[in-house]
Structure formats: C-alpha cells, structure tokens
Amino acid sequence: MSSLNQIPRRIILGPGPSSAHPRVLKALSSPVMGYLDPDYFSIIEEVEGLLKDTFKTSQRAFAIAGSGSAGMEAGFSSLLEEGDKILICENGHFCERMVLMAKRLKLNVLTLNVEWGTAIDPVQVNEILKQHNDVKMVSSIHAETSTGVMNPIKQISEISHQNGALFMVDCVTSLAGSEFRFDDWDIDYAYSGSQKCLASPPGLSPVAISNRALSTIEKRKTLPSSWYLDLSLIADYWGIEHKAHHTAPVNMIYGLRESLKLVFEEGLEVRWKRHKKLASALKKGLISMGLSLPINSKIALDQLTVIEIPDGVNDEEFRLNLLRKYLIEIGRGLGRFQGKIWRVGLMGESCVPANVFALLQAFEELLSQTGHEFKKGDSLATASKILSETSPLPY
Ligand SMILES: Cc1ncc(COP(=O)(O)O)c(C=O)c1O
Numbered sequence: 001m002s003s004l005n006q007i008p009r010r011i012i013l014g015p016g017p018s019s020a021h022p023r024v025l026k027a028l029s030s031p032v033m034g035y036l037d038p039d040y041f042s043i044i045e046e047v048e049g050l051l052k053d054t055f056k057t058s059q060r061a062f063a064i065a066g067s068g069s070a071g072m073e074a075g076f077s078s079l080l081e082e083g084d085k086i087l088i089c090e091n092g093h094f095c096e097r098m099v100l101m102a103k104r105l106k107l108n109v110l111t112l113n114v115e116w117g118t119a120i121d122p123v124q125v126n127e128i129l130k131q132h133n134d135v136k137m138v139s140s141i142h143a144e145t146s147t148g149v150m151n152p153i154k155q156i157s158e159i160s161h162q163n164g165a166l167f168m169v170d171c172v173t174s175l176a177g178s179e180f181r182f183d184d185w186d187i188d189y190a191y192s193g194s195q196k197c198l199a200s201p202p203g204l205s206p207v208a209i210s211n212r213a214l215s216t217i218e219k220r221k222t223l224p225s226s227w228y229l230d231l232s233l234i235a236d237y238w239g240i241e242h243k244a245h246h247t248a249p250v251n252m253i254y255g256l257r258e259s260l261k262l263v264f265e266e267g268l269e270v271r272w273k274r275h276k277k278l279a280s281a282l283k284k285g286l287i288s289m290g291l292s293l294p295i296n297s298k299i300a301l302d303q304l305t306v307i308e309i310p311d312g313v314n315d316e317e318f319r320l321n322l323l324r325k326y327l328i329e330i331g332r333g334l335g336r337f338q339g340k341i342w343r344v345g346l347m348g349e350s351c352v353p354a355n356v357f358a359l360l361q362a363f364e365e366l367l368s369q370t371g372h373e374f375k376k377g378d379s380l381a382t383a384s385k386i387l388s389e390t391s392p393l394p395y
C-alpha cells in the first residue's frame with residue numbers, strides 16, 4: 001500500500017471543504033485544554049457570541065462536534081418525535097439526505113418535490129400545509145450545493161409559522177457567504193458547517209436555535225433517540241452552568257474562534273459582497289469562454305457555480321487534468337446531475353481573485369485541447385474588467 005508522507009498543496013475550488021486561513025491552522029495547533037476548564041469556558045462563551053453575530057440572532061448559538069450532517073440529524077432527532085409529520089422541501093441531493101434521515105428516525109415524511117435546478121415555490125409549501133394541518137415542522141435548504149440554487153427561506157419560514165409549524169433550515173453552504181438573518185427571518189433551527197464560507201477545516205456544525213424550538217424539546221413526551229446529538233444537552237454544556245456532556249473537540253473550537261474573528265475583521269456584510277463580486281467575475285468569465293451556466297441567474301448561488309459539461313469533453317479526465325496539472329479541485333455532479341455538470345466553489349478563504357484567474361486560465365488551456373472553440377484570453381479579460389469596475393476588494 002502506498003503512503004502519502006507529504007500532504008499535497010491544492011487550490012480547492014469544489015463544493016467544500018474550502019481552504020482554511022493560516023491563522024485558523026495555527027490556532028488548531030495550540031495546546032489542548034480540558035473541556036471543563038474555566039479558561040476553556042471563556043473561549044466557548046466568546047465563540048457563542050461570535051456565532052450569534054454570524055447567524056444574526058440574539059437567541060442561542062453553539063457548535064456541534066460533527067460535520068454539517070450532524071447538525072441536520074440533531075435537528076430532526078431533537079425537534080421531532082417518532083410519527084411526527086414533517087414537510088421536507090426537496091430540490092437536490094442534500095434535501096434527499098434529509099428525507100433519508102427523517103425516514104430512519106421514523107418521522108412521517110411529506111415531500112414537496114420540484115425539479116432539480118429550480119427553487120422551491122413558497123405558494124406550493126402553503127398549499128401542502130393547508131391540506132395537512134398537523135405538520136409539526138417544515139425543512140428546507142438555503143443554498144443547495146448539488147444544484148447551485150438558492151431557496152426563498154424567509155418566505156418559507158413565514159408560511160410555516162402561519163400554518164403552525166416550526167421551520168428548520170440548512171445553511172451549510174450559505175452561512176458567512178450570503179445574507180442570512182436567523183431572527184429577522186424567524187427561523188427555529190439552522191445548522192451550518194465549519195468548512196465552507198467560514199473557512200475552517202471540516203468537523204464542526206455551528207447551529208442556532210430559537211427559544212420556541214428549545215421549549216418544544218423541553219415538552220417532548222419521549223427522549224430524543226440520540227443522546228450525543230440531543231440539542232438541549234449540547235445547549236446545556238454551552239450554557240451558563242456548562243453541564244458536562246461529551247468531550248468537546250477543543251482544538252477545532254480554537255480554529256472556529258479564529259475563523260469567526262476573521263469574519264468580523266472583514267465585516268460580515270462585506271464578506272457577503274465579496275462572494276457576490278467574485279462569483280460575478282467567475283461566471284461572466286466562464287460564459288465568455290462559451291460555457292453554459294444552466295441555473296437561472298436570479299436563483300444562482302454566489303459561492304457555487306454550476307457549469308454544464310460541454311459535448312465531447314470527458315468529465316473525469318478533465319477534472320483529473322485540472323488536479324494533476326494545475327492542482328485545482330472542482331466538484332463533480334451528484335445524483336441525477338452526475339456526468340452532466342461541474343461545480344466550482346468560491347467559498348471563504350478560497351474566494352479570492354487569484355483563484356478566479358487560476359481557474360479561468362486552467363479551463364482555457366484544457367478546454368482548447370478538447371477542441372472547444374473560443375477566443376483565448378477573453379475570459380480573463382472579462383473577469384478582470386468586472387473586478388476593476390467595482391470598488392477594490394476588501395481582502
Ligand atoms: C447544503 C449541504 N447540506 C449538508 C451537507 C452535508 O454536510 P457535511 O458533508 O459537512 O456533513 C452539505 C455538504 O456539502 C451541503 O452542501
């Protein structure tokens with residue numbers, strides 16, 4: 001078996017993880033502390049404050065030890081009981097994961113299925129909720145990373161509450177990269193991932209939870225099926241009394257703290273704008289290379305661009321060449337989009353002008369070798385024009 005002694009350098013422009021800032025990597029290697037050490041409590045109190053500001057909430061926020069999927073499972077298993085009815089808005093691979101998880105937890109699952117590549121229509125959510133007045137919770141994904149689509153979360157949240165249901169949202173890909181307002185949008189539970197626009201390594205799921213959702217857990221008739229992912233127990237560890245739960249991943253929390261400090265040194269809203277501006281440069285550069293971006297620009301994500309694979313180009317070979325010759329990772333299509341699209345991420349620390357130009361240059365070289373016809377240099381000039389037209393990037 002071959003071993004890899006040196007971790008290779010990569011320009012990671014896939015759907016996540018994204019690169020971590022050197023300050024985050026340094027923080028990860030700080031000395032280990034006990035998870036019940038009073039000095040460590042000061043650190044998690046600071047992290048809780050920074051997370052609240054990131055989610056834009058004055059309610060509770062903390063981080064679960066586990067990736068984004070742990071945040072997803074914690075929501076279903078803590079907020080609902082066996083047999084409870086849930087409406088899952090389904091328009092992509094990660095929504096399908098929600099359905100699989102909810103079924104394993106023996107929830108009574110209703111789905112609103114819309115075509116991949118399109119957004120959820122809040123009117124249809126309302127119609128289903130009117131037919132089923134016993135739905136306890138609605139769930140949706142803010143930024144669907146498998147299709148590159150942004151869903152109208154604020155409106156879906158409003159309709160859920162009008163119909164007496166809680167609202168849970170996945171903001172794994174959107175948090176710190178696009179506008180997200182937990183309190184203003186009246187969300188009950190939101191979970192994210194450390195590895196995307198927050199620019200930390202994978203392994204933590206930052207979450208926010210409303211007082212209404214916490215009291216729903218308190219009123220449960222049965223205990224949540226998962227002890228480890230019981231949101232009320234994790235909230236108690238992060239709360240004033242710091243009640244012991246599992247051993248916290250202390251070094252990961254040091255890293256998250258550093259990445260959150262970086263968010264506010266830049267400015268949260270400025271960071272949202274950075275993602276928008278660079279996405280525009282990338283997308284217009286790709287279009288000027290003759291590539292097709294199939295997602296309607298009104299609902300297309302900034303942090304993840306979907307590209308239709310041109311006829312005659314071998315998907316795997318192209319991505320492998322990008323990796324081997326240019327050290328650039330991009331994502332393949334998932335599920336029904338496999339072999340049809342590529343997914344290019346510009347998230348957090350990976351979302352910098354140099355990466356836009358590196359990707360466009362590499363695409364130009366590799367595509368021209370496949371016989372795809374376009375004027376060389378145009379994509380870089382287009383991206384450069386867009387970046388210079390706007391005020392300088394605060395980066
Ligand atoms: C929108 C979305 N939700 C959930 C997940 C699952 O997160 P994780 O892989 O961190 O468990 C991902 C991962 O890419 C995602 O993009």
